[in-house]
Amino acid sequence: MTAVLSTRGLAKRFGSLVVAQDISLALPRGVRYALIGPNGAGKTTLINLMTGMLRPDAGSIFLGDDEITSLAPEFRVKRGLARTFQINTLFPDLSALESVTLAVLEREGHAGTWWRSLPAYRDAAGEAHGILSSLGIAKDAYRPTRELAYGRQRLLEIALALATRPKVLLLDEPAAGVPKDESADLFEAISGLASELTVLFIEHDMNVVFRFASRIIVMVGGRILVEGTPAEIARNPEVRAVYLGKAAYG
């Protein structure tokens, strides 16, 4: 069975700083992956490489059987690879509904139409509203994004990504900055994600990781240290050394 998203020998450096080295992964359909590692290990960089925001110095990226290494970011999204950002990257002046409707319209290829009025696209608006409801933020649908509470903005981040109907979803620290009383909604949303969707999320909170992930990838110093089930990772002495600081790394 071909992996939905795979990379081979991905590498990237900025001058003498190596941020990614020999990254090879194969993510099958429907599996929940957690990507963990110390700060500066290169986790967000990896997402940037996979989504096309950074160009790798070496290696290749595949979506299914298709190579996407030199494909522009917006075309990777059209092929089913979506992501969220660690810091909310939303449209401050657009309402939540407008934002998600825009994503739906882009997906359908209607966003270039300038001669038809927006309300005519009832299906897109309905779908957008549905996505917002499924994440529990429908009642904020009509307010400008900048007025939403931080936790609800994080949910909108996910809504935007879901609106593209991805096959693979990369979540960059979905719970980052979310106060404890709002994070329950967030995790409910994540656990409610469709089972055929392959999800990779970067996370620091180990409780979250062990609760949601069926496989864990550990990155240190730009390299993948080890990959395995939560139980395997928890037992792994190298991983414990990295987190407890006994081994010297990077």
Next chain:
Amino acid sequence: MLASLFSVLFDGFAYGMLLFLLSVGLSVTLGMMNFVNLAHCSFAMVGGYATVTLMNSFGWPFFATLPAAFLSAAAAGAVLERTLYRRLYRASDLDQCLFTIGIVFISVAAAAYLYGTLQQPISTPSYLQGAVELFGMRFGVYRLFLVVTALIVTAILVASLEYTRFGAQVRAAVDNPRMARGLGINLDRIFAATFALGGGLAGLGGALAIEIVGLDHSFAFTYLVYVLIVVAVGGLGSIGGSFVAAAVLGISDMAGKYYFPQLGAFVIYLVMVGLLMWRPAGLFGKR
């Protein structure tokens, strides 16, 4: 033929040095704080009018007015930065453009009100007039003086950037403002000082420009375009970039006007657009 080519090159280089003095302050402050100060040439006007006033109304000798031009423009820069500009550091590019264009309009109107709209005449000292023969080539004395002054200023700038603590702080602030702040560098003071210094240099440029291109109330506008070209092409925050871009632009302009007079300023605009398309961050800018 070769002699005229050489004189075009030299005159163009001298003009470029003038543009450099006018532009270097803007390049550094733009690179440091990303603050689009389109009123930069108003500082040049302050310096120019200071020289005019001191020479014509108070009888000061030309050389004595130059430090005064520098200081008055530097003071104007410092005051403007402290009172108005610092509120706009977080504003959008467009807002900064519009605000500073407003300042230009006000300064141009003020200059017209105070000094009228005609060219300001000054009589440069006789030892700076005429031409000399060196190595078989004729050099205009004033232009030679301009080039030497600009090179001395460049040397002082580069040396202080490399070898003084202040210079190191400036370089850090241009390279990575957030990190610099994190290191405890007082960004506000660095910026105010750099702003004043840049303004002062523009003022010096304005004073020196009177003999070459004249001074009138619309100077702040006329030379704004050239200064912007130098800064955009040279790269924000780069003294070396400004130097090269100013020299290239000065020579292109002179050569264009000499060899293709019917094209007018077409050549510089074409060079600018082409260079920017090739290197949007400027020749030496941060990528």
Next chain:
Amino acid sequence: MTSARAAAADPHRYLEAQVRWRRIEIAFWLCTLLPFVLTPAYLQLASQIAITALFAVSLDLILGYAGIVSLGHAAFFGLGAYAAGLLSKHAWGEPLSGLLVASAVAGMIGYAASFIIARFRHLALIMITLGLGLLLHEAANSASWLTGGADGLQGMKIRPLLETFRFDLYGRTAYAYSLVVLFLTFLAARRIIHSPFGLALRGIRENATRMPAIGAPSRAHLRKIYTLSAAMAGVAGALLAQTTSTVSLEVLSFQRSADVLVILILGGAGRLYGGIVGAIIYMVARDQFSGINPQFWYFWIGLLLVVVVMFLPNGILGGLAKITARWRSRLP
């Protein structure tokens, strides 16, 4: 916000509320007929205002909605003006077809330029738009065999509108013509803003980084709006040429690009009517103060810019919107 309360749980009613014609809009357009009755001596000025308003709306499409800061938009205004002028001089002088030709010329050149424009941002973009505008002005100046150079285009022959209404000094035909063209083009602009494409443009303006992440081809979008905006600016320029039977180099000048920018900011960018409001205020004020020394005019404009940026960042319409919002929130 009333539309939020009305829409409750219904996304369709919310979106419809956004695009519905407001009463104040209808009132505004009815008021544009007033000059025929109230100030018949000023119809030439009214025509100029309508033309400038159209030009400002075209700039709003790229600046207020897509976030492209252009210091050279007069290029398309001038291209439209010269196209209409040259057409009437060398071919035929029928105004309506001239308008279409001018719009097409400006639009095509806008399309070509858009490939450059869409690739750059920030200072490089500002400088490139400035540079291209200055280039075109210089080129027109040099090509005096075509454009008449500094003397302006000579020998234009504009035929009466619909073969009936002559363009005369009183300006009745001029204003009626300009107003109708302004209204129709405004309808098109309004439709663009309220379409899926308009939403995409606002997305680019609000957060250009997010757009590729939702699969949006931002550059293609930018090229499209730049082309449409250029065509619209060309219509405005052609109107000027046809209603005044003159075209001078001034239509391509930096001065004109800067003026329209000030007008748009004054009225409020990204608000559809900002360009129109700004044009009315600016041009009426300029006409009233035309006796003043130009230096003083620019002093006040400078002060205005400073004040607007500091205290009214969204222009007059933005300020009004804030006041009405605050007033509404005080009501029960």
